Amino acid sequence: MKKLFSALVLVTLLASSAFAAWPDKTINIYVTHAAGGDTDYMARQLAANVEKVLGVSVVCTNVTGANGATCMTQYKDGNNDGYTFIATNTAALNGNEATGMVDFGYNAFEPVAVYGIQSGENIVVHASSPYKTLKELIDASIANPGQIKLGISTGGGVYIMACVLANIGKAQFNIIDNGDAANRLTALLGNAIDATSLPYSTAADYIEKGQLRSLCTVLSKAPTLIPDQPSASAVIPELKMDTEYVLLAPKGTPAEIVKAMNDAVLKVCASPEWKEMVNKFSFQDPYYFDVAGTLNNLKEQRDLFQSLTPILEIE
Amino acid sequence: MKNRNNYKLDIIPGVVLALFSLFYMSRIPGIKVFKGLGSTPLNNHFIPWLWGGSLLFLSLWLIVRGILKYRRLKAEGVISGEGSLFGALAEKREVIFSFIALIIYVAFMESVGFVIMTCIYVFVQILILTPVEKWAKNIVPALITAVITGCLLFYIFRSVLNVLLPVGMFGLGL
């Protein structure tokens, strides 16, 4: 009995000393999207600040492709010693699962922290178009079935949005794939399509200049710094697309390390410098959760996306 | 003359490419078709059929052209005997060794690590590209070049530019 007890103590001591030593070498963060995008920028900002908190270097590396699926497939079963993390966004994480791009969800990882939220996508039309609200646009499409061209990017969050519009909102658009936000913007400016969804940051200047008009935001709640926008969910309750930045660890990473990393992230997110940065970059206030909150938050979005799969008509 | 005698350069690639295009096209029906919003009859099978079909057509063209050339040459009685395959391969031994070295290099890079494999590969490849009679003079410079290349490039790209070069079995937590 005594022997067993001392063995237990020894194991506990060894284990805790192993964790107490964390981190003692370089931490690698694999970023699922390319350098230059918002996911990369947020991840690198986080890395630079976490570095100061933890006192070891934190290195970001981009492993890109397939809306983040390449990186997540590669590192979900990666080294779980606590020095490997994956930075991505929730629309990619949950969206790729819902649209069948990958066959795993956030449960294939140990989620560490949600550490920010995007300025969101807006449904926009050309300024010369007669539609002033989302409702008018949907009604017009019902009046002229298949004639109003809605530009989307098949498979991503924008596709889920279009499916909600078509199936729950009963809209009858001619759906055109235009690829990423920059290409959808080109198509809208060139009058190749009548409406599309664009990140607020992409569309802002065109809206200000009076070339484009925003009908609504698809965020569940308008960004804190640009609050005076109608929400799409007021017209169709299911039309909610929140893109949040999230840090994940490979499956099997010890809970103690996940917690310690989360503490470091929260410390960063609570700082005034971080507030200034996100205010400027995404028109949002700092937005972050502890480990349990992160899990809840991911589950909530996944449940919403999964409830929509019957209308996504993937196969 | 040379230009007209190359019927083999039509028939062999033609057959290989025709088989390849058939293999390629045999995989097309297995591709999942997207039937969701915005799908049209022109789906993700169409272009593979187009390219696969074009390749089959062009390789058949090559085969036919080669056969026509062969007949013409046979009628003229200028078809010479076959050279031995072994002789031809021996003639190309540096190329074959280079490919083998390259394959071993990339195959073991992950498990053994970039530095060691690069040193070995550079050394071996230099010797392959050096005539045998000059090896004695070149062994030491080749060794030095190999070690410097391996270490220096690893340092620059792994540590400074953050490329994920494999550390391998002697990983020191770099």
Added chain:
Amino acid sequence: MILEGILATCQPLTILWIAIGVAVGIIFGAIPGLTATMAIVMFLPVTYSMSASQGIAMLMALYIGGISGGLISAILLNIPGTPSSVATCFDGKPMANKGQAGKALGTGVVFSFVGTLIGIAILVVLAPVLCAFALKFQAYEYCALALFSLSMVVALTGSDMPKGLISAVLGALLATVGLAPIDSRSRFTFNLFQLNNGFALVVLLIGLFAISEVMSFAESVRKKQDFTIEQNVKMKGAGFTFAEFLAQIPNAIVSALIGVGIGILPGIGGGVSCMIAYTVSKNTSKHRELYGTGIMDGVVASETANNATIGGAVIPLLSLGIPGDAATAMLLGGLMIHNVAPGPLIYEKNGAVVYAIFTAMLISAVFMLLFMLWGMRFFVSVLKVPKNYLLPIVMVLCGIGAIGNANQLFDTYVMVGFGLMAYLMIKAKIPTVPMILGFILGPTFEENLRRVSQLSSSDPFYNHPIFCVLIVATVLVVIFSARANIRDAKREEAAGD
């Protein structure tokens, strides 16, 4: 505002960053396997902590240096350093073989500079007008443009048309591996997630040019005793006379316009622009039979066009916020991070930054010219390095480039596979260059063709005059090139008997 922009760039520290950027860019461009895009990707995070004008200036410098550096290895090693200098090999290497390596380099450098300047000039003066034109290019127009550019294959292949077409089709076919455009369903990936991204252009280039160059040297090991090619390369000025420079001006202007034109249209890129400029230059020349034997005209066309593409690509980037290729997509990210939102308001909101960018481009171009002219004597000395030492190191660098492209080791396996394929193709006398056109344009064609099929119900093709014109032009190019090829083949046949 203009003055403010110019002053922001003319700070000693900014100029230092530009100089470093140009130098690093040239090195990345010159090393096969490392590209301008990769240089920008690797250094973008470094610029996060700089001031806006420094960061953006450095990115522009990397871009200009990277595109220009590619000519060095194209001419000296017959391996294009970047996709943009594929066509530089066609005449650059034959010139070097004739002992004119210095002249070829000088021509490439000077006309890269000329191309960059023309690009910048058009960017500064005509950006708004050209943007309106670029917006006219949508699915229908791109579909036709891809077909039109593919028809250049017929013009590029020479006398053996079926083999040229096979090469192009094979390229297009390889590009179907990975996630399908539009619906992202995986095709021909054999359940390997590494193949989901498809094959990278740079990996294909390494296989087609670098590995095949090593193998062709391996074939000659026992035949050649002298490993150094050029012992006495004389370097005097830029290597060519003023009269030769003047004679190339019309060629350069046409090529620059092609380069700018292709640059403005997002999604085509420098790899195509140099080949189209080369083809046009060849087919409009009075001595088209000399192309490929080592004449200045070929180097001028390719190098002017690919550098002019830079100015062209920056037009939609700044005025619309639309990146034309991977490199400009990185630049866009770099601008956004420094709180410069490219778009219609960029002149009003960030006018000073725009002029700072123009100035940075100009300074980068000048640095590029100075560095490359100054460095030419050293570049040429690469030819004095025994090839049995040089080529293994080039192979290692190519391997690093393949890994670094997407941070995947798997790409090195693909690289070796492409090398084997290229070697067999060369043995079978199938040209490798059309493959690059097929590889780049195949996906553009497919994506836009499928968009057209979505659009056709509400927007028929006769609403698109540019589409109709391009289709007619494609048919004409195919007919005339095919006729010229058949003539060439007959001439060879006659000469052969």
